[in-house]
Amino acid sequence: MRAAEIVPGVYWVGVLDWDIRYFHGRAYSTHRGTTYNAYLIKDEKTVLVDTVYGPFAGELLENLRNLIDPAGIDCVVVNHIETDHAGALPEVMRVAPRAKIYCTRQAAEGLRRQYGSAWEINEVKTGDRLSIGRRSLVFIPAPMLHWPDSMFTYVPEDELLLPNDAFGQHYATNFRFDDQVDQAALMEEAAKYYANILYPFSALVLKKLAEIRELGLKIKVIAPSHGVVWRGAPDRIMTAYARWAGGEAEPRVLVVYDTMWESTARLARAIVTGVTETGCACCQYRIAVTDHSDVMKEVLLSRALVVGSPTINRGYLPTLAPFLDDLVGLKPAKRAGAAFGSYGWSGEAVGEIEEKLKKAGVDLVAPGLKVKWVPGAEDLAAARELGRQVAARVMG
Numbered sequence: 001m002r003a004a005e006i007v008p009g010v011y012w013v014g015v016l017d018w019d020i021r022y023f024h025g026r027a028y029s030t031h032r033g034t035t036y037n038a039y040l041i042k043d044e045k046t047v048l049v050d051t052v053y054g055p056f057a058g059e060l061l062e063n064l065r066n067l068i069d070p071a072g073i074d075c076v077v078v079n080h081i082e083t084d085h086a087g088a089l090p091e092v093m094r095v096a097p098r099a100k101i102y103c104t105r106q107a108a109e110g111l112r113r114q115y116g117s118a119w120e121i122n123e124v125k126t127g128d129r130l131s132i133g134r135r136s137l138v139f140i141p142a143p144m145l146h147w148p149d150s151m152f153t154y155v156p157e158d159e160l161l162l163p164n165d166a167f168g169q170h171y172a173t174n175f176r177f178d179d180q181v182d183q184a185a186l187m188e189e190a191a192k193y194y195a196n197i198l199y200p201f202s203a204l205v206l207k208k209l210a211e212i213r214e215l216g217l218k219i220k221v222i223a224p225s226h227g228v229v230w231r232g233a234p235d236r237i238m239t240a241y242a243r244w245a246g247g248e249a250e251p252r253v254l255v256v257y258d259t260m261w262e263s264t265a266r267l268a269r270a271i272v273t274g275v276t277e278t279g280c281a282c283c284q285y286r287i288a289v290t291d292h293s294d295v296m297k298e299v300l301l302s303r304a305l306v307v308g309s310p311t312i313n314r315g316y317l318p319t320l321a322p323f324l325d326d327l328v329g330l331k332p333a334k335r336a337g338a339a340f341g342s343y344g345w346s347g348e349a350v351g352e353i354e355e356k357l358k359k360a361g362v363d364l365v366a367p368g369l370k371v372k373w374v375p376g377a378e379d380l381a382a383a384r385e386l387g388r389q390v391a392a393r394v395m396g
Contacts, residue, residue, distance in 0.1 A: 033172030044133025054087030107149035169227030179232030247333025252281035257308035263342035274387025
């Protein structure tokens with residue numbers, strides 16, 4: 001993809017990775033690929049904001065050469081040092097050795113540790129301003145959104161926010177702007193990105209949104225470092241972040257389970273039937289055959305979570321462990337829930353699931369449903385009733 005002008009004098013010079021299907025190892029699936037966004041600002045000084053993943057450095061330099069001689073870059077802003085954003089920095093600095101780097105103190109430390117370079121690195125703090133001609137750059141450190149070094153860069157003259165990983169999506173498309181793509185797919189990827197990247201830092205997200213309001217920043221365009229640029233309705237993604245960070249969700253129930261010989265699966269289906277009978281929305285996932293990061297998106301979007309497993313070795317199935325451990329770490333706010341499962345001898349799984357849900361801050365709607373061996377008609381009726389109870393809490 002060639003460079004694209006996002007506002008007059010500011011250009012997207014990033015690259016598309018159509019083929020990537022996993023991110024952060026295999027922790028995050030990227031069904032629609034991703035982009036590595038970098039931005040060039042042409043003013044009295046020439047500024048590059050962020051770079052791209054190292055293997056794509058050649059494409060970044062080609063995009064730059066279509067606009068400028070990269071040797072003339074005066075400043076490189078490093079909003080975040082993770083390699084998908086800073087991996088091409090050594091190549092950029094090789095062709096632009098006189099460029100000055102601007103970043104947070106934590107980023108400066110990380111750059112020196114990663115690259116051991118003698119580059120000129122300028123450390124910035126909240127509110128520091130760099131004049132580049134007609135424009136100025138205002139730096140807003142955003143620690144733990146989502147690394148300690150993370151930073152936003154704001155261009156007041158263009159009302160342009162360059163927030164690196166915040167407001168992003170793993171979404172490869174040959175279009176550059178939010179109003180050019182499928183809106184359902186866009187918001188699905190934005191929600192999945194939040195759930196798997198920023199969800200643990202929701203309290204900090206709320207503080208940063210409040211800080212942006214307190215600083216009086218006018219924002220017409222948000223240009224993140226993954227996915228499309230928000231120009232059609234940047235308030236839309238900021239409002240979504242405020243809702244997600246505040247624990248707001250849709251009135252629907254998420255059923256997550258695994259099964260050995262279908263007894264727990266039958267209970268799961270009965271719970272879904274009970275939810276459906278109330279008119280409440282519901283979705284069901286068997287965790288062993290479902291993408292983990294897709295399920296985390298559903299946790300973000302659902303008001304209630306019902307988790308089930310048969311008992312094995314006095315506990316729940318190992319396939320549920322990563323999911324439940326993530327819940328404990330994320331502590332999703334304002335969620336209701338319940339546990340269920342089948343057993344043959346001792347039946348500890350349901351109680352252990354309940355303990356995990358309570359540690360995650362989930363409010364248990366009813367005692368867990370435990371069924372010995374194969375569920376009969378009364379057991380399935382009890383499962384449907386559990387579904388109705390959870391739905392009533394969600395819709396009440």
